Amino acid sequence: MDVVNLDAANYKDLLKRYIDTRDEQSLYGAEQISKSFIKNNVPPEEIVNLHIQALAELYPNLSEKTGHSMNFLLETMISYGMAHQEYQTLREKQLELKTEISVAAGMQETLLATTKPKIEGLDIGVVSVPAHQMNGDYHHFIKGRDGSLGVAIADVVGKGVPAALCMSMIKYSMDSFPEESMSPKAILENLNRVVERNVDPSMFITMFYAQYMPSEHKLRYSSAGHEPGFYYHKKEDAFKEIEANGLVLGVSSESNYERYERYVEKGDMVILLTDGVTECRDGDRFIESEEVLEVIKSYAHLPVQKIVDHVYKHFERLQNFQLRDDFTLIILRREV
């Protein structure tokens, strides 16, 4: 006997027992059977039919009207049965999609992988966590032959698969630039043309590009509409927003990016982030950037990788461990 027939026999016995005693145990049995029905994809009309047959066998003298009413009930269940079947198919499809996306996410991770380079006299910390499977934030480190460090941090407006595809394109365009000879301004201008030509107008990308020269302790940077970062002045123990003007990538093929430069003193920090950090939410309230800075300050005595890890943990908890947006935070600190 297969499971369904076994359930059918069971159903009849339980029904009889319930009608005779009305005990809770039979109802618990009904719950178990119902779960088995669902597991075996038994549609609701079959269950009603099972009920009709059980009734007829148990009580052959039931009124004709009861029989008719049960048939009426059976008819109303047909469409539910169809809906249930489609739901099953959709569930299978959804599982398939989920698997595909996790494979894609793995590929993205390999494609966009970047390692923190070692730069004499500079401590580097980075944390980048996607809100969903695929990351729409992007960051990249490049160590130039002259010992300089290039840091790109970018955010695609939009999430998920499209954003991730877009990021792969950005990464490969950047790889094709003769990086060492290029200033942040030139890099953004080149990327802007690539994005303008290749990406759907509804998609925007913001990027901040910084170059640190350890020999001169100089930071050069340009921004394409990216969330402003912060500069921590050790001597004054104060944060200041890094102001930089520039249009978002891909809006106009003519965009020009301003070049900025500053001297980095010993102990100073450069904080780069995406809006997933500054737009963290505590319940319904958006946090203020000051809160991010306060957390950074409270861990300022630690190595910078520890600082960024602590900041991430802090806001992850604040948001009940459910990120709403991709979260990327990079800190550079001059050590000597």
Add this chain to the structure above:
Amino acid sequence: MGLQSCININKEWDIVGARQMGRDIAKKIGFGTVDQARIATAISELARNIYLYAETGQICFEVIDTINQKGISMIAVDSGPGIRDISQVMEDGYSTSGGLGAGLPGVKRLMDEFDIKSEEGKGTEVRSIKYVR
């Protein structure tokens, strides 16, 4: 193959007539209550499509009675506007009026065999069969 019985679909009321005819035939062939209800639902979907999209058409039933198999075959034909992209229509969730599970993909699930031919501007023909288990 047995005798063919046909019913014209011109007005909404004819959907009920088609269901009745199909159910009577199904009962005579020996289908159980559940399958009768499923066949009636499939007829509804096909007849309503004729009524809604082609305005007029016909549904014909045939009794299948061979040594190996008993069943009902039904053919819905119209000379309406036809369906341009059948693959799209056969995708789950495309149906506009019936909600989850309804429409032509629903008919396909309710029946054992299903085939659809359609040409834009010429019309549509849906053939389907259900066998007695």
